Amino acid sequence: MTVLQEPVQAAVWQALNHYAYMDAVFLAERLYAEVGSEEALYLLATCYFRSGKAYKAYRLLKTHTCSTPQCRYLLAKCCVDLSKLAEGEQVLTGGVLNKQKSQDDIITEFGDSASFTLSLLGHIYCKTDRVAKGSECFQKSLNLNPFLWSPFQSLCHLGEKLDPDQVFRLSSLHIPVAPPPPISPAQNPSHRLDTALMETPQDTLELNRLNLESSNGKLTSDSTVSYIDSSLISPDPCSLLANTVSMGSTGSLLGKPNKPKSGRSLLGGPAALSPLTPSFGILALDPSPGDPGYLQNYSGSLDAQQTAPSKKVRTSTAPLGRQEAGRLGTGRLLVRSPAPPSSVTSPQVLSPTLVAPPNIQPRRSTRLFTSASSTAKENSKKLKMKFPTKIPNRKTKCKAAKTANSNLNESLDILKLDSSMNDSKGLSTPGYQSITLQRAATDMVLYMLRELGRGYQALCCYNCQEAISILSSVPAHHYNTGWVLTHIGRAYFELAEYTQAERVFSEVRRIEAYRVEGMEIYSTTLWHLQKDVALSALSKDLTDMDRLCPQAWCVAGNCFSLQQEHDIAIKFFQRAIQVDPGFAYAYTLLGHEFALTEELDRALACFRNAIRVNNRHYNAWYGLGMIYYKQEKFSLAEIHFKKALSINPQSSVMLCHIGVVQHALKKSDSALETLNRAIGIDPKNPLCKFHRASILFANDKYKAALQELEELKQIVPKESLVYFLIGKVYKKLGQTHLALMNFSWAMDLDPKGANNQIKEAIDKRYLPEDEEPVTEDFLYDSESSMTDADDSQLHTAESDDVL
Amino acid sequence: MATPSKTPPGADPKQLERTGTVREIGSQAVWSLSSCKPGFGVDQLRDDNLETYWQSDGSQPHLVNIQFRRKTTVKMLCIYADYKSDESYTPSKISVRVGNNFHNLQEVRQLEMVEPSGWIHISLLDAKNSPIRTFMIQVAVLANHQNGRDTHMRQIKIYTPVEESSIGKFPRCTTVDFMMYRTIR
Numbered sequence: 001m002t003v004l005q006e007p008v009q010a011a012v013w014q015a016l017n018h019y020a021y022m023d024a025v026f027l028a029e030r031l032y033a034e035v036g037s038e039e040a041l042y043l044l045a046t047c048y049f050r051s052g053k054a055y056k057a058y059r060l061l062k063t064h065t066c067s068t069p070q071c072r073y074l075l076a077k078c079c080v081d082l083s084k085l086a087e088g089e090q091v092l093t094g095g096v097l098n099k100q101k102s103q104d105d106i107i108t109e110f111g112d113s114a115s116f117t118l119s120l121l122g123h124i125y126c127k128t129d130r131v132a133k134g135s136e137c138f139q140k141s142l143n144l145n146p147f148l149w150s151p152f153q154s155l156c157h158l159g160e161k162l163d164p165d166q167v168f169r170l171s172s173l174h175i176p177v178a179p180p181p182p183i184s185p186a187q188n189p190s191h192r193l194d195t196a197l198m199e200t201p202q203d204t205l206e207l208n209r210l211n212l213e214s215s216n217g218k219l220t221s222d223s224t225v226s227y228i229d230s231s232l233i234s235p236d237p238c239s240l241l242a243n244t245v246s247m248g249s250t251g252s253l254l255g256k257p258n259k260p261k262s263g264r265s266l267l268g269g270p271a272a273l274s275p276l277t278p279s280f281g282i283l284a285l286d287p288s289p290g291d292p293g294y295l296q297n298y299s300g301s302l303d304a305q306q307t308a309p310s311k312k313v314r315t316s317t318a319p320l321g322r323q324e325a326g327r328l329g330t331g332r333l334l335v336r337s338p339a340p341p342s343s344v345t346s347p348q349v350l351s352p353t354l355v356a357p358p359n360i361q362p363r364r365s366t367r368l369f370t371s372a373s374s375t376a377k378e379n380s381k382k383l384k385m386k387f388p389t390k391i392p393n394r395k396t397k398c399k400a401a402k403t404a405n406s407n408l409n410e411s412l413d414i415l416k417l418d419s420s421m422n423d424s425k426g427l428s429t430p431g432y433q434s435i436t437l438q439r440a441a442t443d444m445v446l447y448m449l450r451e452l453g454r455g456y457q458a459l460c461c462y463n464c465q466e467a468i469s470i471l472s473s474v475p476a477h478h479y480n481t482g483w484v485l486t487h488i489g490r491a492y493f494e495l496a497e498y499t500q501a502e503r504v505f506s507e508v509r510r511i512e513a514y515r516v517e518g519m520e521i522y523s524t525t526l527w528h529l530q531k532d533v534a535l536s537a538l539s540k541d542l543t544d545m546d547r548l549c550p551q552a553w554c555v556a557g558n559c560f561s562l563q564q565e566h567d568i569a570i571k572f573f574q575r576a577i578q579v580d581p582g583f584a585y586a587y588t589l590l591g592h593e594f595a596l597t598e599e600l601d602r603a604l605a606c607f608r609n610a611i612r613v614n615n616r617h618y619n620a621w622y623g624l625g626m627i628y629y630k631q632e633k634f635s636l637a638e639i640h641f642k643k644a645l646s647i648n649p650q651s652s653v654m655l656c657h658i659g660v661v662q663h664a665l666k667k668s669d670s671a672l673e674t675l676n677r678a679i680g681i682d683p684k685n686p687l688c689k690f691h692r693a694s695i696l697f698a699n700d701k702y703k704a705a706l707q708e709l710e711e712l713k714q715i716v717p718k719e720s721l722v723y724f725l726i727g728k729v730y731k732k733l734g735q736t737h738l739a740l741m742n743f744s745w746a747m748d749l750d751p752k753g754a755n756n757q758i759k760e761a762i763d764k765r766y767l768p769e770d771e772e773p774v775t776e777d778f779l780y781d782s783e784s785s786m787t788d789a790d791d792s793q794l795h796t797a798e799s800d801d802v803l
Numbered sequence: 804m805a806t807p808s809k810t811p812p813g814a815d816p817k818q819l820e821r822t823g824t825v826r827e828i829g830s831q832a833v834w835s836l837s838s839c840k841p842g843f844g845v846d847q848l849r850d851d852n853l854e855t856y857w858q859s860d861g862s863q864p865h866l867v868n869i870q871f872r873r874k875t876t877v878k879m880l881c882i883y884a885d886y887k888s889d890e891s892y893t894p895s896k897i898s899v900r901v902g903n904n905f906h907n908l909q910e911v912r913q914l915e916m917v918e919p920s921g922w923i924h925i926s927l928l929d930a931k932n933s934p935i936r937t938f939m940i941q942v943a944v945l946a947n948h949q950n951g952r953d954t955h956m957r958q959i960k961i962y963t964p965v966e967e968s969s970i971g972k973f974p975r976c977t978t979v980d981f982m983m984y985r986t987i988r
Binding site: 496498524527528529530563564565566567588589592597598619622626644651652653654656657685686687688690694715716718719720721724725749750 | 820821822823826828830831973975976977978979980981982983984985986987988
């Protein structure tokens with residue numbers, strides 16, 4: 001039976017790799033019917049899950065006992081996807097009611113996938129309101145695997161202050177090990193790839209090195225080099241664990257950071273090598289002439305492939321030429337090509353997680369590189385991987401200078417050193433070389449993660465200026481990506497610099513038109529700037545592109561809200577909530593719409609829902625404060641505004657609101673102080689000055705108020721409110737001419753407003769002359785009436801009753 | 804006496820809505836009619852469609868009652884009437900009454916229309932020229948053109964003034980620069 005499984009399993013993985021889910025499912029079902037083992041069960045469940053039918057995987061796994069960690073992990077994942085959080089937790093930890101396993105138990109039990117398991121568990125805890133446990137899980141997950149971004153992100157969202165420098169760092173657990181000892185084909189069937197994947201701690205380094213050296217001789221040209229993602233290798237005996245001798249040579253491949261080009265692979269992403277990483281892993285950094293990007297290297301003769309790299313390889317890898325398989329770095333590329341059965345097939349484990357002696361060890365971060373693409377658990381016998389050619393780096397030496405990073409330089413130095421060492425020793429210590437190269441590669445990745453982590457953390461704490469400076473200083477090719485630009489745009493948005501934010505977001509749209517994350521912020525930016533055309537275009541584009549993402553409906557809602565069609569906006573925001581009940585911003589926007597339509601109770605409920613979803617959503621706290629302000633419950637309003645401020649301390653708009661509320665509570669001194677603080681933070685905010693002036697006015701400090709207002713006139717010369725307030729001040733001072741002049745200017749600037757207040761202010765004046773009656777309806781009959789009736793405005797009529 | 808000039812049509816209320824100075828609050832009220840022909844009732848009166856209409860089916864005066872859950876500020880009432888399509892069904896004399904309940908209504912406006920051909924704006928201002936606050940509004944059709952018995956009314960919209968800026972009791976601000984900082988969204 002065991003023997004039978006392998007070809008079928010390999011075929012299934014191959015189908016999965018090619019996204020041919022129907023084929024994969026069919027074969028897996030046959031396999032499971034035939035064998036009925038847990039492995040086959042896992043395979044079938046994986047096929048279902050990957051084809052998008054989580055419910056099938058869920059039901060399958062539920063009805064059959066699954067005791068292996070992989071099955072349990074997959075079952076838990078299905079549960080979470082289907083929102084059955086309690087069940088997911090039970091699967092992972094043994095239950096809410098029963099004795100729960102501790103996290104250390106989980107680590108030992110799940111071994112390789114402990115970091116993902118803990119991340120999932122943390123997610124469950126956070127969703128079920130056990131934030132402390134959740135953050136603990138996330139921390140542990142990051143400890144095990146510093147390449148995971150989502151636990152880091154979740155921790156930032158929870159408001160935890162992490163130190164990205166500490167987080168994204170390889171600990172001793174993660175030190176790349178020397179290439180795994182070569183496994184001769186004869187041994188293969190017996191090897192479990194799982195163990196192979198295990199990281200070998202440092203102590204096995206020596207062992208590996210020795211192995212490597214010894215295997216040097218073994219590998220011959222017939223072995224095809226192949227990359228295999230460690231995860232690709234099926235747990236079954238297939239393991240033709242690569243002979244990592246080539247690792248050594250590949251180490252040299254890692255070479256220098258290259259100008260990123262097509263052949264980039266970032267941590268398992270499909271191919272993005274940044275110049276920072278001498279080799280984030282895989283292949284070629286540089287689209288060297290034989291390097292069409294790694295996915296394409298299926299063809300080509302073995303020789304060609306192997307010689308090409310060797311030419312480039314600085315170190316004399318010639319002897320190892322054929323065995324270049326040892327690509328360091330992300331072995332995502334699963335290059336498969338049928339090879340003559342006679343040749344030794346040894347799919348190599350390219351990933352830095354070289355096959356290690358069968359010690360179960362904590363996961364190695366480098367392995368993570370490769371894990372991403374998954375799939376391919378292949379029957380090594382059947383698959384021959386071609387060695388993707390890329391090797392580039394030599395060329396990139398000169399490009400290395402581009403990166404100003406000291407880190408980079410360091411790694412470069414290491415690489416150079418290694419290369420030279422290689423040259424001199426003639427491959428004497430390929431293992432050592434590869435290790436250092438791997439190390440350098442992972443350092444690069446981690447460096448990138450650290451930078452982005454710092455920027456992201458700053459943004460989550462609303463240190464927006466700092467976030468912008470950190471994120472703007474990442475290398476250009478990273479800067480010009482959707483993620484970085486979106487977060488910079490968001491930082492500008494939080495600073496209330498909407499024009500800048502809009503500029504950045506439009507750049508995002510240009511670069512990554514398919515990006516929806518962050519588009520809701522863009523739409524709010526456009527809403528603030530009142531750019532209705534851009535907003536409606538964005539809305540149409542997003543709703544056409546993806547009807548199932550909440551951001552698209554939020555954008556649509558914002559679009560209609562700007563057009564004052566609040567009922568339709570409400571409908572769209574409700575749709576956003578339906579699509580994703582965990583999207584806090586949709587609740588907030590809905591709350592704002594209800595507030596605008598005066599349905600304050602429903603608005604309150606919406607804001608509270610937003611806070612339930614995300615406690616640190618300061619917009620929702622602000623919304624609550626605003627509702628209480630409208631209801632004139634000023635102390636409640638102040639409490640909520642202050643809570644919002646505690647989350648986002650740099651928001652001048654918030655401080656402005658607090659100032660106004662304090663004034664309403666008759667605490668004018670603290671109000672003025674708050675407003676001074678607001679102006680200190682953001683001198684460009686005209687409303688702060690305006691409110692300061694109005695408070696001074698209310699406190700009878702007319703001169704100071706006038707001075708404020710004069711300054712304000714310079715900043716916003718077209719704002720009618722400013723003239724209105726100036727007029728009122730002059731009226732109080734008794735200077736009627738100036739007052740009237742300003743009131744008339746105010747009315748001129750606000751033709752459509754038909755501001756009763758301004759009219760009243762003028763009415764109250766006793767105007768000695770020109771009491772022309774103005775018809776009641778003239779203001780409504782046509783919008784143009786105002787401009788025609790300028791003169792009559794100045795002398796607005798007093799109705800018959802007034803006098 | 805000279806032929807009375809026709810009532811000119813007012814602006815489309817949608818334009819007014821777009822200025823953000825008024826808001827349609829008919830959805831917050833309970834609407835009822837004194838009588839109607841089946842298929843030509845409240846829904847047709849409030850469906851935003853100028854092709855459909857309410858047709859009354861009783862004796863004059865024909866009444867449209869608008870009752871709010873709470874005392875609401877009302878600034879303006881807009882009625883769409885079109886002599887060319889409705890001829891003798893077109894209302895010619897309309898009275899607007901407000902009050903707390905059916906027994907408490909007082910007339911605030913009465914207007915005569917001569918061959919209207921579009922939207923008629925009726926502002927509801929009290930003695931001090933501010934919008935009235937009321938629980939209930941009743942629109943009564945007292946007479947039709949050509950002494951018709953029943954009336955057609957195609958659409959009615961009721962508007963409230965939009966609250967001033969979210970903070971402070973000031974009139975609306977006009978420039979984008981100011982409005983940007985007005986609220987956190």
